[in-house]
Amino acid sequence: MIQVLSCIAFDHEPWILLLAATCCVLGSWVSVQLLGRAKATKGTHQAVWTAVTGIVAGTMIWTTHFVAMIGFDPGVESGHDVVLTAASLLVAMAGATLAVGLMTRKSGWYWPEIGGASLGLGIALMHYWGMAGYVVAAQVSWDQTLVASSVFFGVTLGVIAANQLMRGEGLGRMIRGASLLTASICALHFIGMGAMTIMPDPSVAVPPSLLPDEVLVLAVVVMMAIILGVGASSYFLDTRSEAHAAELYREMVQSDQLTGLPNRAFLTAQIDRELGEISARNSRIAITVFNLDRFKDINEVHGYAMGNAVLKTVARRARAVLRDGEVLVRLGGDEFAALKLEAERDSVVDEFIARLETALRKPVENGGFNFRLVASFGVVTFPDCTGSADELLTFADQAMFRAKRSVTSKVCHYDPAMDGSKRSERALVMDLHRVLERDELVLHYQPQINVASGRLVGFEALVRWNHPKRGMVPPGEFIPSAEETGLILPIGAWVLREACATAATWPGHLKISVNVASAQFHIGNFAQLVAQTLADTGLAPERLELEITETGILDNTLGTMQVVHQLKALGVTIVMDDFGTGYSSLSTLQSFPFDKIKIDRSFVSSLTTSKQSAAIVMATMILANSLDIPALAEGVEDEETLDHLKARGCEEAQGYFISRPVPLHQAQTMIDADESQAGLEGRKVGRFTVLG
DSSP states (O other), X not given: OHHHHHHHHHSBOHHHHHXXXXXXXXXXXXXXHHHHHHHHOOHHHHHHHHHHHHHHHHHHHHHHHHHHHHTBOOSSOEEEOHHHHHHHXXXXXXXXXXXXXXXXXXXXXXXXXXXXXXXXXXXXXXXXXXXXXXXXSXXXXXXXXXXXXXXXXXXXXXXXXXXXXXXXXXXXXHHHHHHHHHHHHHHHHHHHHHTEEEEEOTTSOOOTTSBOHHHHHHHHHHHHHHHHHHHHHHHHHHHHHHHHHHHHHHHHHTBOTTTOOBOHHHHHHHHHHHHHHHHHHTOOEEEEEEEETTHHHHHHHHOHHHHHHHHHHHHHHHHHTOOTTEEEEEEETTEEEEEESSOOSHHHHHHHHHHHHHHHHSOEEETTEEEOOOEEEEEEEETTSOOOHHHHHHHHHHHHHHHHHOSSOSEEEOOTTTSSOOHHHHHHHHHHTTTTTTTOEEEEEEEEEETTTOOEEEEEEEEEEEETTTEEEOXXXXXXXXXXXXXXXXXXXXXHHHHHHHHTTSOTTXXXXXXXXXXXXXXXXXXXXXXXXXXXXXXXXGGEEEEEEHHHHHHSHHHHHHHHHHHXXXXXXXXXXXXXXXXXXXXXXXXSOOSEEEEOHHHHTTTTTOHHHHHHHHHHHHHHHHTTOOEEEEOOOSHHHHHHHHHTTOOEEESTTTOOOBXXXXXXXHHHXXXXXXXXXXXXXXXXXXXX
């Protein structure tokens, strides 16, 4: 120890040691930042970041060593062999790159610690390789105990540094990891230097072709500045690109792709804000929902391109008559909604609707055709009618459908007595109470595939009601009623048990995905129900995926979070369904420990025809990759869309191009076909469509 301290105190120039320490500290911090990028990505992106991190870290290690060597005074003539000095730089880069690759492996085990040990060994190899190129007019001997000690401390500190950096998150771990990396480099260098004894010997000649210290110091400082500049720039540019993608996503997710108007998510957020402030302002707002009568005829006769052109014209004209405190959005299809703030008097609301009516009644000319449009309006005011944003929009929608049926007025205000459930809907609800007793529910299965290989990875279980009089009733017609009446609980339990029992008979690599209603999370024992179902059916927990919508989460965030953690403890996979359709998806994704993201079909179906959809899918993939969460795209309608998803790194997909939801016997046929062709090449992903 005295020999090492003496070497530091008496054989090195203090200001050059300070320069070497500065290079080491700054380089270690930048290297740690870059390591974080390599850790957060995967595939080709991870390989690129691994190489960048290894090059920067290796250059930093090499620079620290040779800057310190420049400050070392051996007391005799000295120099550096050009070839061995350059080779030591390559050794440092290669060793650091290998270490980063080992540390960022996703397969668990002790790869981070193995990578840290490799980094320490790489530092030692670079140090002693560089010292082999250090030529002095003297006899050089080495204390093997100190040499071994230098390697021991370098490796040990490297292992601890890797453990801090790769086994957790947070600024504290980053600081400790960078500090330990700096300590590993310095310990190995100075203990190694202390192990060297120089005995002057005039008979030892120093070749004139050696690299002088002046040239070496200029080279290492310039190289360090360039490499650190490249590393830091790469990191910050990538961070800005990711932030830009997230911001683009926030904008896109609240805007309509066709008309450029805000969408439903934007409007509900706006209404919710206003509802919270109305009581304080003692004011009133009006919401109108309107759509175009017989717009379907335009699409069927003239094609969807003409229909889209008409919708753009309608949006432009309606937006042109808006005033301060008025918002226009497109809800979907030919349905729009408008919000009027400060609507204290009915006359103000009537004037607002009249302006919109006048704008929409003007003939639309396009492609030589002249269309005369008529719109039906449903109106609701708050606080005259109370409810959430979604409920108020539903009230306005109900009033709008009454206006469509009316022959006297195309503007109807919401009336609870007139806009309640229709008689047929009440009858359907009455039949729904006996659906389990009569064994009328059936499951259909929609296959999900691995995008890269085309192999089946599982199925989504979708419930259907085989009504004795109405035939096969789709879930959209009875699930809302089931949720309102509480029948979703026994129906959901039946779906879960039936899906698990069926999947237990399939090959062990196939998963089953089941949708979960928000009410199921509120019963208090849902996790126990899932555990009992798995035990009774014999299905392995890792083969069950439960899909949760953002709306279901927001209904009871804390309670849902607790249930999600209980389910994850069982080993069940949690999937965020309809990702991108909620206005707080990003914050939800950050708060909840999801295992998979399911990109909503509304973005996937128009991926190849809409730049906005493509940008949203790209932003979603960036977020998924950054969080190391796999993504599944639903709504794949053609091969071109599947190819785009594959190019963007999407892992799984489902949709009509692959197969529609099919009965169990057809799903079994798909499984048999997939298993029999598992070893064959060139299988067509779209083969399932013939079975749908």
